[in-house]
Amino acid sequence: MAIDISGTLVDAITCAPGDRGRMIFPESTAVLTRAELGPRANGVAAALLAAGAEPGEVVGVLLPATPSFPPALLGVLTIGAAASVLPLPAVAHDVDSVADDIAAFIRTVGIRHLVTGDLFAAALDPLLRRCPGLRIVNADRCAPTTRVPTTHTPGPDDRAVVQFTSGTTARPQGVVLSHRAVLNGVLAPVARCELTPADVGYQWLPLFHDFGMIGLLISLCAGFDTHLVSPATFIRxxxxxxxxxxxxxxxxxxxxxxxxxxxxxxxxxxxxxxxxxxxxxxxxxxxxxxxxxxxxxxxxxxxxxxxxxxxxxxxxxxxxxxxxxxxxxxxxxxxxxxxxxxxxxxxxxxxxxxxxxxxxxxxxxxxxxxxxxxxxxxxxxxxxxxxxxxxxxGPSLMDTYLTDDPAAVSSALDDGWLxxxxxxxxxxxxxxxxxxHKNMIIVRGRNVHAEEVEHVARHVPGVYQRHCVAVADQERERVIVVVETVETDRAAVAEGVRRAVSERLGITDADVRTVDRRWLPRTTSGKWKRDELRRRLFGDETAA
CATH class of the missing domain: 3.40.50.12780 (ANL, N-terminal domain)
Known part of the structure; x- marks a missing residue:
């Protein structure tokens, strides 16, 4: 089935089929209709232009799953800028810590304009001290307008999104994606899954996560209602x-x-x-x-x-x-x-x-x-x-990484193949x-996938909610299995994991460490941060 990706993401959102496509926010009981989306996005676009934003620049978006997020994203795209949805703080911090985290991403991307909302009002003064010259647009306060405030039309090859990688095995990198790439990334799943306005979506992944943002865009372009909740609501x-x-x-x-x-x-x-x-x-x-x-x-x-x-x-x-x-x-x-x-x-x-x-x-x-x-x-x-x-x-391939190091891009591509x-x-x-590949563990000359070990260990009684990560002890050519537990007899849990790994995988000398629940580091989307775990195990921090 041929997919038409000759237009832009803005075209696909504004020309979606049907009259549904509502965004429902059950935590606040708010609803954003398709009829409201366009005028609110125009309001954000007008405020960005008034603040000096220009086509082609990267505009930051710092918002959770609220009725202001979709207009903010569409407003950025409307003026021909690229949107970079910044990670939200994983847990509540003091305003200075929040400002430090946000400022790090702003400097990495080179953001001059940031669209945010009332939720982050307390962090704005500390943020502006760290990022002088940053211009702020509050999407919660932008007045809707039916007039599109610009005549600029982005092209299919213009950049639309700067998306950060998950950071499971390395520091997150900014990935530059064109309108063509994002449009294909949205419409191909619509075609494969046979999605129509009759479908109903449920979205809990954070919107700065690639699956989260693409999931929202899929519902907008396919024209079906979607319900958006916070990750904490779903997980708890x-x-x-x-x-x-x-x-x-x-x-x-x-x-x-x-x-x-x-x-x-x-x-x-x-x-x-x-x-x-x-x-x-x-x-x-x-x-x-x-x-x-x-x-x-x-x-x-x-x-x-x-x-x-x-x-x-x-x-x-x-x-x-x-x-x-x-x-x-x-x-x-x-x-x-x-x-x-x-x-x-x-x-x-x-x-x-x-x-x-x-x-x-x-x-x-x-x-x-x-x-x-x-x-x-x-x-x-x-x-x-x-x-x-x-x-x-294929057509969803990134343009480049947002980096000054050309080796980072060349190492990721092989004659057009990622x-x-x-x-x-x-x-x-x-x-x-x-x-x-990075998770391959050498055990006495034998290659073992970390995922194999984790699949066995996670089902051992006493492992808390299947939370376990396997990493390599390269110096000793052994596998270290770190498992979370709330059991009082930790030695029995560790022995159970060792026995299971030995019986199922033939690894007789696994080094099993037991830690408290929530000790294992995760990314904001719930993936294990293996590099950070290695630093804890082999650096200054050690497991319990």
Whole structure:
């Protein structure tokens, strides 16, 4: 199916089909209609132009999921500027700490204008002291207007978004994406998932996260209603989230694997009466490795409440390719393949049925217009079932990183192909992700994926909410497994993890560390910050 990406993101939002596309904010009971979006965006655009903003510059957006966020984003795009949605503070800090965090991103991107709201009013004076000359536009105070305040029209190749990477294995980098790239990143999932104005979305991922922002843009361009809540509301009250999904007839929700673990566990524990998830047809699972155990748990537990067996929909993407590389075909139950571990490490897919095999979930075929290939260590393209680095190219590819270092860009691209840094393979045209190259652990000369170890350890009794991370002790060629626990007998938990890793993976000398809950560092979207964990383990900070 050909996708028309000749226009711009502004065109796609303002010309969306149907008369729905409301944005519903249940925490405040506010609703932003499509009819209100345009005039409010024009108000933001007019205020930006009055403040001296110009086409082509990067404008910062610092707002949570409130009715002011969509007009702020569209207002920036309307004047021909690129939007960079800045990460919100993960926890409440004093205003000086908040100002320090925001100022660091502003300097990195070179932002001259910032669109924010009343929530950050207390931090503005400290921020302006750190960033002299920064101009502030308060989206909560911009007067709506029906007049578009500019005649400038951005082109498909003009930059639209500067998106930060997740920062799981390195410092977050600014990724520059054109209107063409973002438009394809939005319309390809719309086509693959067969989304229409009759769908209903539920959005809890932070809007500065690539999946979060793209999820909102998908609902705007496809013209369906979407309900937006804060990450804290979803994570702290998963049973309430399930009830809300059922009561409001939600058909599509996106989240990383750990979110579905929480939902399945919440439903298993509470067994809420009257819960009906029969309309939820797309539970997009992406942003971190998809666990076959999670797929099984969600299908079994939520299936008792009407969730279709085909609802769990694995997806794979990254910021450098405008979020989406694959999404599985709708209507199909997730598929897995179980491999011989040693053969996979050597670069070959050898299916096995033994319990000791390594089971990987298919991420589905590439999205329309996207190509994926697999290469070995010297860059030779491998045939189907060859295990190597996944590379991708297509219209959603980034223009560049926001950096003065040309080596950063050249190291990420291979003759127009993006080096993902992920190991995997193609089987029957579907992408299977085995793990990150950086997460490979050498244990006495044998290569082991950190994700393999974590998959075993997370199911050991006493591991708190499956929170565990495996990293390499390179000096000793051992694997260190750090698990969170609330159990009083930590030695028993550690021994259980050691035994499971030994029995399932043949690693007899795993170094298991137990820590308090919430000790393991996460990114703002919930991914493990492996580099920070390594610094804690091998630097000045140590595990408990």
């Amino acid at each position: 009250r998963p049973v309430d989230a399930l009830r809300y999904l059922g009561e409001n007839g939600v058909t599509i929700c996106t989240g990383p694997n750990f979110a579905y673990d929480r939902l399945a566990e919440a439903a298993r524990t509470a067994n809420p009466d009257g819960l009906d998830l029969g309309r939820w047809r797309l539970a997009l699972n992406g942003g971190e490795p998809v666990s076959p155990a999670t797929v099984h748990a969600v299908t079994e537990v939520l299936g008792r409440h009407g969730l279709p067996a085909s609802a769990m929909t694995p997806a794979y993407g990254m910021a450098e390719y405008c979020a989406g590389i694959t999404i599985d075909l709708p209507g199909l139950a997730p598929r897995t393949v179980t491999l011989d571990r040693a053969a996979a490490t050597d670069g070959r897919v050898v299916p096995v049925t033994e319990e000791s095999g390594w089971t990987i979930v298919s991420q589905g075929p590439p999205l329309p217009g996207t190509e994926v290939r697999v290469v070995d260590a010297v860059g030779t393209v491998l045939p189907e079932a060859g295990v190597g680095e996944l590379q991708v190219r 080096r993902t840094g992920d190991r995997g393979f193609l089987l029957r045209g579907e992408v299977h992700v085995a793990g990150r």
